[in-house]
Amino acid sequence: MSEKFTKSMARNMFYGSAVFFFLLFLALTFDTSKALPERDNREAITTEVARGKTVWEENNCVGCHSLLGEGAYFAPELGNVYTRFGNSEEAIIAFIKSRPQDGIAGRRSMPQFNLSEEDLKAVAAFLKYASEIDAAGWPPTIEG
Amino acid sequence: MQYQSQMAAKPYFIAAILLFVGQIVFGLIMGLQYVIGDFLFPEIPFNVARMVHTNLLIVWLLFGFMGATYYLVPEEAETELHSTKLAYILFWIFLGAGVVTVLGYLLVPYATLARITGNEILPTMGREFLEQPTIIKIGLVLVILGFLYNTTITILKGRKTVVSWVLLLGLWGLAIFFLFAFYNPHNLVLDKYYWWWVVHLWVEGVWELIMGAILAFVLIKLTGVDREVVEKWLYVIIAMTLLTGIIGTGHHYYWIGTPEYWQWWGSIFSALEPIPFFMMVIFAFNMANKRRRQHPNKAAMLWAIGTPVMAFLGAGVWGFLHTLAPVNFYTHGSQITAAHGHMAFYGAYVMIVLAIISYAMPMLRGRAAANSDKSQVIEMWSFWLMTVSMVFITLFLTGAGILQIWLQRIGENPQSFMVVQEKISLFYWMREVAGVIFLIGLVLYVISFFIGGEERTAPAKA
Numbered sequence: 030m031s032e033k034f035t036k037s038m039a040r041n042m043f044y045g046s047a048v049f050f051f052l053l054f055l056a057l058t059f060d061t062s063k064a065l066p067e068r069d070n071r072e073a074i075t076t077e078v079a080r081g082k083t084v085w086e087e088n089n090c091v092g093c094h095s096l097l098g099e100g101a102y103f104a105p106e107l108g109n110v111y112t113r114f115g116n117s118e119e120a121i122i123a124f125i126k127s128r129p130q131d132g133i134a135g136r137r138s139m140p141q142f143n144l145s146e147e148d149l150k151a152v153a154a155f156l157k158y159a160s161e162i163d164a165a166g167w168p169p170t171i172e173g
Numbered sequence: 174m175q176y177q178s179q180m181a182a183k184p185y186f187i188a189a190i191l192l193f194v195g196q197i198v199f200g201l202i203m204g205l206q207y208v209i210g211d212f213l214f215p216e217i218p219f220n221v222a223r224m225v226h227t228n229l230l231i232v233w234l235l236f237g238f239m240g241a242t243y244y245l246v247p248e249e250a251e252t253e254l255h256s257t258k259l260a261y262i263l264f265w266i267f268l269g270a271g272v273v274t275v276l277g278y279l280l281v282p283y284a285t286l287a288r289i290t291g292n293e294i295l296p297t298m299g300r301e302f303l304e305q306p307t308i309i310k311i312g313l314v315l316v317i318l319g320f321l322y323n324t325t326i327t328i329l330k331g332r333k334t335v336v337s338w339v340l341l342l343g344l345w346g347l348a349i350f351f352l353f354a355f356y357n358p359h360n361l362v363l364d365k366y367y368w369w370w371v372v373h374l375w376v377e378g379v380w381e382l383i384m385g386a387i388l389a390f391v392l393i394k395l396t397g398v399d400r401e402v403v404e405k406w407l408y409v410i411i412a413m414t415l416l417t418g419i420i421g422t423g424h425h426y427y428w429i430g431t432p433e434y435w436q437w438w439g440s441i442f443s444a445l446e447p448i449p450f451f452m453m454v455i456f457a458f459n460m461a462n463k464r465r466r467q468h469p470n471k472a473a474m475l476w477a478i479g480t481p482v483m484a485f486l487g488a489g490v491w492g493f494l495h496t497l498a499p500v501n502f503y504t505h506g507s508q509i510t511a512a513h514g515h516m517a518f519y520g521a522y523v524m525i526v527l528a529i530i531s532y533a534m535p536m537l538r539g540r541a542a543a544n545s546d547k548s549q550v551i552e553m554w555s556f557w558l559m560t561v562s563m564v565f566i567t568l569f570l571t572g573a574g575i576l577q578i579w580l581q582r583i584g585e586n587p588q589s590f591m592v593v594q595e596k597i598s599l600f601y602w603m604r605e606v607a608g609v610i611f612l613i614g615l616v617l618y619v620i621s622f623f624i625g626g627e628e629r630t631a632p633a634k635a
Contacts, residue, residue, distance in 0.1 A: 036401060039408035040335075046416040054419045057438065061366070064432045069362035079359040086299025086357075087287040092220025097429045098506030099365065100301055103207070103219045105590035106506060130215070137210030137591070140218050142284070159361055165436070167428035169503055170587040 068163040081155025084148045093139070095173075097164055104139065106173030111153075111160035113171050118153035125149060174536040176247035178254035183537045184264050185240030186530045190619065192233035192271070193523075197612050199226040204605040208598050217279065224278050224304045230518065231302065232271045237526030238347075238383055239267075239320055242340060244533045245390045246324050250331025259323050267316045274309050296357055300368055303354045310354055317348045335404035336393070339411060340386035346379030362430035369425045376522075377418040377446065377488075384484070384525045385411050385453070391477045391532050392457060396464035406456045413449035421446050424496045428505055436498035443496040447489030450521075453481035469629030470535065470543035472552040472621075476528035479560060483520030491516055491567065503582050508574035508597075516567040519559075527618075535628070545626030552621040558614025565607040573600035 065071070085091070090107070091100035097108040114120035125142065126149065132138040144152070174180075203222045205212045213222075247254050254260060277286045283299070290306035292298045297307045305313070321344060328337050353370040389407045393400055423439025457478050468474065491513040495504040504510065531552065535544050543549065580593045588596075 034405070036335075036405045036408065039405045039412065043408045043412035043415070046412045047419075050416055050419040054422065057420070057423075057435075058366075061426075061431055061435075065362060065430070068432065069360060069430045071360055074359050082359055082361065082364075083293075083296060086296065087284045087292060089220045089224065089283040089299050089304060091299065091301050092223050092283075092304070093218075095506040096361075097365065099425075099429070100506070101220065101223055102506060102508060102511055103203075103223070132211045132214040135209065135211055137206070137219070137594075138214065140215055162362060162430040164428045164430055165433050167502060167505065169582040172581050172587045172589050172593075 070158055070161045070163070073158045073161060075154070077151050077154045078158045080148070081151035081153070081158075084144065084152040085155055088142050088144075090152075096159060097162070098167065103137065106168055107156055107159070108162075108164065109160050109168055109171065109173055111157045113173065118150070118157055121153040121156055122149045125152070176253050178257045178260075179244050179247050179533075180537060181254060181257050181260035181264075182240040182242075182244035182533060184261070185236045185243065186534060186537070188264070188268055189233045189236040189240060189526060189530070192229050192236065194615060194619065195275075196226055196229035196233060197608075197615055199223075199229065201605070201608050201612060204601070204608050207594075207601040208605065221278050221283070224283075225275055227302055228274065228278075228304065229271075232267075234522050234526060236267070237522075237530070238344070238387075241383075241387050241390075241526065241529040241533075242320075242324050242344065244529065244537070245340070245387070246327050246337055247331075249334045249337040249390070250328050252327060252331035255323050255326040255330070259319060263316050263319050263323075266312070270309055270312045270316070274305050277306065278304070295355065297355055300357070300364070302372060303368070307355075310351075314348070314351065317344075317351070321345060321348060334400070335407060336386050336389050339382050339389075339407060343379045343382030343384075343386060346382065347375060350374045350379060365429045366426070366431060369422055373422045373425055374419070376517075377421060378415065380522065381414040381418065381449065382411050384480075384521055385414070387525050387529050388453065388457070388477065388480060391473065391528050392460045394532060395468045395470065395474050395477060396460045397466040397468075398460045398463050402463075403460065406452070406459075410449050410452045410456065413445075413452060417442050417445040417448060424498075424501065427498050427501055440497045444493060446496070447485065447493050450481065450485040450489040454485050457481045468542070470532060470549070472544070472549040472556070473528060473532035475553055475556050476524060476531045479556060480520065480524040480528050483516065483524055483560060483563070485520070486564075487513065487516030487518070487520035487567065491571075503578050504574065507577050507582075508570045508600075509578070510574075512567045512570035512574055515570065516563055519563045524560075534622070540628045541630045543629035544621070545624065545628050547626040548621050548624040549629075551617055551624055555614045555618035555621060558617065559611050562607045562610040562614060566604050566611065569600045569604040569607060573597045573604070576600070 093101050093104040094107045095102060110121060125144065128139045128141045130141045199222050202213060202217065203219060203226060206219050243254065243260055286306060287298050290308050292307055295307045297310055298304055325341060328341055350371055353367045356367050358364055385407050389403050393403050420438055421443035423435040424443040426435035426439060461478060495501050495509050535542065576597045577593050580588050580596060581590060
């Protein structure tokens with residue numbers, strides 16, 4: 030590197046960009062926070078939806094599935110599963126309930142989680158809520 | 174080795190390597206589950222294997238970072254570590270917590286683990302990479318704070334170099350951004366938004382400071398190049414890291430309910446993220462060319478040169494491949510993401526930890542400067558086996574990803590996820606074969622530690 034470009038200039042460049050871009054990031058975060066109520070479907074977050082999120086988390090669903098594209102890629106995307114299942118919470122519940130205890134020979138199978146009726150309803154409500162978040166048109170097709 | 178307290182690094186390095194082996198074994202289990210869906214079902218479902226695989230990775234890299242810190246800080250600060258005893262105590266607490274967590278994943282259903290650890294008091298579990306019970310997360314924060322206290326005091330009382338200062342900044346950043354793991358609102362969008370403050374600001378932010386500092390240290394030691402030159406490079410590299418990487422977080426904010434202007438911010442800034450990695454490549458080759466000594470540890474030099482190259486490929490090139498919003502619309506959450514994740518983590522963080530271990534371990538084991546030629550040859554074989562097989566893992570996953578996107582998201586009559594998975598299973602089989610070769614490389618790596626022979630002595634002047 031050129032002799033004219035000194036170490037203290039490099040140091041100032043580091044601190045300058047760290048501070049400047051972190052502040053810019055905070056400003057964008059502030060603006061995002063203000064814009065989110067229009068997009069994030071927060072009015073749909075009932076006690077049941079909140080419980081559904083806990084059920085989702087406490088059974089580590091994200092360890093196989095993705096939700097809005099984030100998570101694991103072993104099992105289908107669930108951000109739009111509500112629409113894929115014909116806008117039906119009952120279909121989601123029926124699917125989760127019917128998973129065989131010992132799996133399916135030679136194939137991937139979702140475990141049987143033995144969820145209570147309340148938990149089943151809650152997780153389905155949570156997935157419906159998630160499907161109504163404005164995710165800028167993602168996923169590209171109904172298949173997720 | 175110049176300071177007795179550098180010995181504290183040794184157990185950290187050993188634990189890192191052992192957990193690395195565990196990580197790869199679980200990686201192979203998952204790889205097999207991709208093609209033989211009921212393998213180990215229901216005893217070890219995929220999600221459990223994945224938690225073990227990713228959490229072991231994070232934990233062993235943290236062991237590696239801590240070991241690297243305990244090794245290089247006394248030498249940089251030219252003073253003994255503030256408390257060697259604290260370093261050993263924290264080691265056992267951290268290892269114990271790590272083992273308990275993994276056993277918890279394997280032995281009880283995750284929902285039970287959540288219940289018995291009181292997740293409802295402060296729910297933080299069940300999010301990707303942050304699956305650890307809340308109480309373990311709190312323990313991790315305490316261990317890191319103890320570690321930071323120990324190293325910060327040491328640096329403050331001794332010589333302050335740019336290398337140790339940048340390392341410290343990175344480690345403090347690691348601790349601070351981890352605190353966002355405790356923020357888990359009901360609002361999924363907010364949850365995801367701040368989840369990335371841990372995940373992205375770690376691996377595409379502060380961890381790069383840690384990586385840069387360790388790389389700078391190893392290169393100074395191996396090449397004997399003037400510190401002033403190295404430090405100037407380090408500052409410029411990490412300046413570019415933060416210049417591009419902080420706003421680059423935006424490439425995760427395209428499709429999670431956040432405003433659409435992030436597609437611009439994220440695309441533009443993350444498209445620049447390869448620059449700091451490319452600079453690391455130039456930096457490493459430059460230092461190697463200007464070297465003023467012929468260090469006898471050739472294996473360490475190989476790792477030190479290999480790290481930036483693979484980091485540039487994995488993080489830089491494979492990251493750029495799917496970072497632009499119009500491309501990411503199709504690739505988001507596909508096997509392309511998995512391909513990038515594998516080579517980026519291997520190139521940037523696995524290899525930098527193996528580089529410092531390669532450099533430091535001979536001294537920690539009482540050798541003058543380097544292992545015997547025989548041992549080094551085996552280690553270099555392991556370098557090539559692991560690195561080349563990782564390239565193939567990445568290529569096969571990329572192939573799988575392209576087909577997956579075409580069949581499921583672009584082509585006419587999009588097909589369902591599971592149908593597509595079966596159609597691309599050949600790529601998963603090839604990935605698994607490459608994974609087995611990776612494991613063979615790793616076994617050779619471990620074996621290289623047990624090969625004696627006449628050790629190489631102190632660096633000779635070129």
